[in-house]
Amino acid sequence: MLRPSTTLPRRGHGPLWRNPAIRALIVQAVLFLVLAAFIGYLVHNTLLNLEARGIHTGFGFLEGRAGFSIPQTLIEYTSDSTYGRTFVIGLLNTLLVSALGIVAATIIGFLVGIARLSPNWLLARLATIYVETFRNIPLLVQILFWYYAVLRALPSPRQSLSLFDAFFFNVRGMVMPDPQPLDGFAATPWALLVAVVVTILFGVFAKRRQASTGKSLPVYWIGLTIIVGLPLIVFLATGSPLEWTLPEMAGFNFRGGINILPELLALWLALSIYTAAFIAEIVRSGILSVSHGQTEAARSLSLPEAITLRKVVIPQAMRVIIPQMTSQYLNLIKNSSLATAIGYPDLVAVFAGTTLNQTGQAIEIIAMTMAVYLVISLTVSFLMNLYNARTLLKER
Amino acid sequence: MTTDSTFRTEMIEARDAPDQRRGVIGWFRANLFNGPINSIVSIVVIYLLARLIWPFLEWAVIDADWIGTTRDACTGQGACWVFISARFESIIYGFYPEAARWRVDIVFALLAILVAWLAVPKLPYKKWVALFALIGLPIIAYFLLVGGSFGLEYVPTRAWGGLMLTLTIAVLGIVGSLPLGIILALGRRSKMPFVKGICVIFIEFWRGVPLITVLFMASVMLPLFVPGNLDFDKLLRALIGIMFFWSAYMAEVIRSGLQAIGKGQTEAGQALGLNYWQRTGLIVLPQALKLVIPGIVNTFIALFKDTSLVLIIGLFDLLAIIRAGLTDSNWLGFSTEGYVFAAAVYWIFCFSMSRYSLYIERRLNTGHKR
Numbered sequence A: 001m002l003r004p005s006t007t008l009p010r011r012g013h014g015p016l017w018r019n020p021a022i023r024a025l026i027v028q029a030v031l032f033l034v035l036a037a038f039i040g041y042l043v044h045n046t047l048l049n050l051e052a053r054g055i056h057t058g059f060g061f062l063e064g065r066a067g068f069s070i071p072q073t074l075i076e077y078t079s080d081s082t083y084g085r086t087f088v089i090g091l092l093n094t095l096l097v098s099a100l101g102i103v104a105a106t107i108i109g110f111l112v113g114i115a116r117l118s119p120n121w122l123l124a125r126l127a128t129i130y131v132e133t134f135r136n137i138p139l140l141v142q143i144l145f146w147y148y149a150v151l152r153a154l155p156s157p158r159q160s161l162s163l164f165d166a167f168f169f170n171v172r173g174m175v176m177p178d179p180q181p182l183d184g185f186a187a188t189p190w191a192l193l194v195a196v197v198v199t200i201l202f203g204v205f206a207k208r209r210q211a212s213t214g215k216s217l218p219v220y221w222i223g224l225t226i227i228v229g230l231p232l233i234v235f236l237a238t239g240s241p242l243e244w245t246l247p248e249m250a251g252f253n254f255r256g257g258i259n260i261l262p263e264l265l266a267l268w269l270a271l272s273i274y275t276a277a278f279i280a281e282i283v284r285s286g287i288l289s290v291s292h293g294q295t296e297a298a299r300s301l302s303l304p305e306a307i308t309l310r311k312v313v314i315p316q317a318m319r320v321i322i323p324q325m326t327s328q329y330l331n332l333i334k335n336s337s338l339a340t341a342i343g344y345p346d347l348v349a350v351f352a353g354t355t356l357n358q359t360g361q362a363i364e365i366i367a368m369t370m371a372v373y374l375v376i377s378l379t380v381s382f383l384m385n386l387y388n389a390r391t392l393l394k395e396r
Numbered sequence B: 001m002t003t004d005s006t007f008r009t010e011m012i013e014a015r016d017a018p019d020q021r022r023g024v025i026g027w028f029r030a031n032l033f034n035g036p037i038n039s040i041v042s043i044v045v046i047y048l049l050a051r052l053i054w055p056f057l058e059w060a061v062i063d064a065d066w067i068g069t070t071r072d073a074c075t076g077q078g079a080c081w082v083f084i085s086a087r088f089e090s091i092i093y094g095f096y097p098e099a100a101r102w103r104v105d106i107v108f109a110l111l112a113i114l115v116a117w118l119a120v121p122k123l124p125y126k127k128w129v130a131l132f133a134l135i136g137l138p139i140i141a142y143f144l145l146v147g148g149s150f151g152l153e154y155v156p157t158r159a160w161g162g163l164m165l166t167l168t169i170a171v172l173g174i175v176g177s178l179p180l181g182i183i184l185a186l187g188r189r190s191k192m193p194f195v196k197g198i199c200v201i202f203i204e205f206w207r208g209v210p211l212i213t214v215l216f217m218a219s220v221m222l223p224l225f226v227p228g229n230l231d232f233d234k235l236l237r238a239l240i241g242i243m244f245f246w247s248a249y250m251a252e253v254i255r256s257g258l259q260a261i262g263k264g265q266t267e268a269g270q271a272l273g274l275n276y277w278q279r280t281g282l283i284v285l286p287q288a289l290k291l292v293i294p295g296i297v298n299t300f301i302a303l304f305k306d307t308s309l310v311l312i313i314g315l316f317d318l319l320a321i322i323r324a325g326l327t328d329s330n331w332l333g334f335s336t337e338g339y340v341f342a343a344a345v346y347w348i349f350c351f352s353m354s355r356y357s358l359y360i361e362r363r364l365n366t367g368h369k370r
Helices: A020-053 A083-115 A119-134 A138-152 A187-213 A217-238 A263-290 A292-300 A305-341 A345-357 A362-391 B022-033 B036-062 B082-086 B088-093 B098-119 B126-146 B161-186 B193-209 B211-220 B232-262 B263-269 B276-291 B293-313 B319-325 B335-365
Strands: A161-165 A168-169 A173-176 A179-181 A242-245 A248-250 A253-255 A258-260
Touching: A020 A168, A083 A263, A083 A345, A119 A263, A119 B036, A119 B335, A138 A187, A138 A263, A138 A305, A138 B293, A138 B319, A168 B293, A173 A253, A173 A263, A173 B293, A179 B036, A187 A217, A217 B161, A248 A345, A248 B293, A258 A263, A263 A305, A292 A305, A292 B036, A292 B293, A305 A345, A305 A362, A305 B211, A305 B293, A345 B211, A362 B193, A362 B211, B082 B088, B088 B098, B088 B161, B088 B319, B098 B126, B098 B161, B161 B211, B161 B232, B161 B276, B161 B293, B161 B319, B193 B232, B211 B293, B232 B293, B263 B276, B293 B319, B293 B335, B319 B335
Parallel strands: none
Antiparallel strands: A161 A168, A168 A173, A173 A258, A179 A242, A248 A253
């Protein structure tokens, strides 16, 4: 009788390359050698080229005097500052426009995303048109459009368009009132901080209380009252120590007030409008991803409509929305580098642009610029992985 | 049996719904004015449309100037599309020599036929057409566009521009990034730690940096990497950067497809005695790629939109040509027309691709819907 062999073939039987483990080792070794040789070749060429062009590598250039001015600086900077300082200035400007863009894009995106699901036919269509229009036009075209076709077409400072006589729009950007803190203003931010801490503690307490007694407290309203009320009381009690300097026309330009560059406005508008179109789609798909059975179950428990939305639909939708939203935020931060097309002084325009042209240290500067974006991306995706692990559906 | 007058013996005709519930009025009531809040919203939206969309239409169509060749033709209150029509040739061909433009036309036509063939599901020989589009077309296009052989005049890439350059970058970017993306996706799922590590680092690196810095790197650093006497074409440098960048995104899309294919498929292949490449090429990849066609098309859309970034490193693509036209001293002050036109061209391409991706998604969905 023929019986199948029950013993495995002996190890080392047959030629070596038939053994998967050894084959994998060989493949990896060959790959390693090829890559190492290739990189070595590139490094060799680079060193030769650098020598031929008389470029010295190293980060010593960061100590050198920059000698150029930057139109928007969040911290002190003069043309006598170092190249290292231009890096910081550029980075801060990138972070500024990214933060502004993220806030605006989130607000517009949520509104449009919810509007797309509206039972109102017109509103839903309008939201669809918004998404399909702005999602399918390159961001660069939009930035150039806002900058050259809209903001550059505004009147000169003398004929500024004004809003409430406090905000003025002209070809040089936007001028808005400047808050001047007086003595005693410092108490208000502290009060805000205390209010936030108290609210968080109260939230924890309310959660514990609900867990043990089953009774819930109106955390949202009480928290809102504390966060708004406490700083307001302190602010009024210290005698409203804040003064607004209104911009005034003096000669050919405005004096006083904060001047916001048209480049910043254009970039901000374009980034928010573009990213909002994507966020709207994410919000819509997130809400639609919550299965209908969930809402029906909530209804059969006779939960009111508002509670169903707040406690059943939104928490489940958020699990879908937040990871995708984060990647949109990352895209926005990376896209803010298009600033260089209209001359907003962000990291790429200032550091990888002007500083690179002046010093010629291409390798160091591009490596530093890329490293900044890489660090931001990797940090955020690491945090996102943690979040995903925490909110993973706990299934049997 | 006697007839009973208490009961009807035949059906009475169904009555129409009340006036307020049918026809135009009914539709308006059901969709726009079904409640106080909705009514207010509708009125606000109508007001917005009247304030925003109507003036735009008035500017772009009704009051616009369409005919003419010089600036003098711009007399109306609205847009002056003469600005576009006067430089239409250069918007399409860039600085490509006029006598040789038929070569571009042939490539355009070939591209259109191939794309149409691949997009219409009913046509046969998909595999061979796709293979031809991926390998044959670039070779033919290279000989036709660059020239220098077969008696064709040599046209350097710095003379390329306009829509032709945009499409060249987009198509080559797609053709290059798709195979590279497949290899990276397979590598990332490999059990060999070194292969996997290399692929993860490669993918995460390109996904973590903005395309602009990649293009800067390609234009500033690539020349340093090759022996000093080698002249490195500017377009080629940008293309290498674009391919690497998008292959990382492509790899992630394909990886999601690979993950969706059950382990049983691989195991069945193993049981049949197929080796890794047979299992991958014949069983896993065809299923995985089919699943992620919408994702791949979406990546194409993003790639197409981002071709506009090459203007920053000084290539004259569609957007850059239009921008250059705006600085022409005969045509100052037409930036709105220029950018709206550019936006419209990109929009048409991207919107049709996204519609196509939706259509494919619906077609592929048939088996999985519950």
